[in-house]
Amino acid sequence: xxxxxxxxxxxxxxxxxxxxxxxxxxxxxxxxxxxxxxxxxxxxxxxxxxxxxxxxxxxxxxxxxxxxxxxxxxxxxxxxxxxxxxxxxxxxxxxxxxxxxxxxxxxxxxxxxxxxxxxxxxxxxxxxxxxxxxxxxxxxxxxxxxxxxxxxxxxxxxxxxxxxxxxxxxxxxxxxxxxxxxxxxxxxxxxxxxxxxxxxxxxxxxxxxxxxxxxxxxxxxxxxxxxxxxxxxxxxxxxxxxxxxxxxxxxxxxxxxxxxxxxxxxxxxxxxxxxxxxxxxxxxxxxxxxxxxxxxxxxxxxxxxxxxx
DNA sequence: AGCCAGGCTCTCG
DNA sequence: CGAGAGCATGGC
Numbered sequence: 001x002x003x004x005x006x007x008x009x010x011x012x013x014x015x016x017x018x019x020x021x022x023x024x025x026x027x028x029x030x031x032x033x034x035x036x037x038x039x040x041x042x043x044x045x046x047x048x049x050x051x052x053x054x055x056x057x058x059x060x061x062x063x064x065x066x067x068x069x070x071x072x073x074x075x076x077x078x079x080x081x082x083x084x085x086x087x088x089x090x091x092x093x094x095x096x097x098x099x100x101x102x103x104x105x106x107x108x109x110x111x112x113x114x115x116x117x118x119x120x121x122x123x124x125x126x127x128x129x130x131x132x133x134x135x136x137x138x139x140x141x142x143x144x145x146x147x148x149x150x151x152x153x154x155x156x157x158x159x160x161x162x163x164x165x166x167x168x169x170x171x172x173x174x175x176x177x178x179x180x181x182x183x184x185x186x187x188x189x190x191x192x193x194x195x196x197x198x199x200x201x202x203x204x205x206x207x208x209x210x211x212x213x214x215x216x217x218x219x220x221x222x223x224x225x226x227x228x229x230x231x232x233x234x235x236x237x238x239x240x241x242x243x244x245x246x247x248x249x250x251x252x253x254x255x256x257x258x259x260x261x262x263x264x265x266x267x268x269x270x271x272x273x274x275x276x277x278x279x280x281x282x283x284x285x286x287x288x289x290x291x292x293x294x295x296x297x298x299x300x301x302x303x304x305x306x307x308x309x
Numbered sequence: 310a311g312c313c314a315g316g317c318t319c320t321c322g
Numbered sequence: 323c324g325a326g327a328g329c330a331t332g333g334c
Contacts, residue, residue: 130315133315136314136315136316137314137315137331138314138315139331140331140332141315143331187330226318227316227317227318230316231317232317250315250316256315293315
């Protein structure tokens with residue numbers, strides 16, 4: 001048996017959710033969207049890699065299969081992980097009810113109904129991806145992330161597509177700071193990522209322990225790691241731990257989009273954003289952030305489509 | 310050709 | 323304390 005079914009919670013829009021997760025030409029990191037199916041390269045506890053394929057099977061059901069085959073326990077692992085990867089635990093009805101009185105966000109959310117906040121496989125993965133993206137444009141971040149995936153990830157063939165499992169901490173430690181630096185990372189960022197790989201191996205960074213903390217405790221624990229400031233920690237809480245109420249209040253793109261949508265152009269400052277989000281979105285500030293970024297990506301994709309025409 | 314990108318650390322006053 | 327320099331590289 002290499003095939004299973006899981007039931008998605010409602011509302012759930014498979015296409016919106018997977019498209020947001022694979023925002024660049026259907027591919028981002030270890031995620032791929034092709035032929036109507038979502039592919040993701042996963043790791044076993046022993047570090048081995050295999051691919052999972054998820055496709056809608058009608059009536060809210062999802063078909064989960066293993067295009068690369070695998071050992072007996074892989075399917076059980078995949079069916080356990082996929083609901084988390086696709087954000088099944090998010091309280092969308094609660095979020096929608098909360099922001100109903102915010103006409104701007106309600107309009108944005110209306111066009112994204114059923115989008116779920118997809119997650120990374122691990123804190124390690126989310127940390128490395130976030131650090132690669134610190135301060136630089138998303139285009140540069142994508143190039144750097146892809147380089148790391150290709151050089152240090154594990155290549156899989158899944159359904160005729162190439163897929164990379166995220167690099168293991170062992171691999172990035174072995175790459176060394178110079179190896180990482182050759183991948184367009186600054187010396188600082190190469191040091192940060194190398195250190196994070198080491199601390200993941202020695203248990204200083206531990207998903208289960210972070211998962212048991214409340215938001216501020218987890219942010220404090222993460223920001224004690226060199227290279228991890230508030231922005232990075234907050235995105236890791238959103239992306240890896242699925243925390244619904246975390247606001248990356250220092251995020252430049254978020255300050256800009258809120259400025260555009262609500263204040264007629266100028267980016268809002270951090271204080272104003274913090275108060276504004278608390279009043280309107282709490283306790284769903286993280287979900288609001290995810291939706292605003294999905295809105296941005298959708299706009300960008302629309303503009304590119306127009307330009308191509 | 311610059312200048313700016315989904316920040317962070319370190320140094321200096 | 324707060325302010326400022328430096329970082330890497332792709333796009334506009």
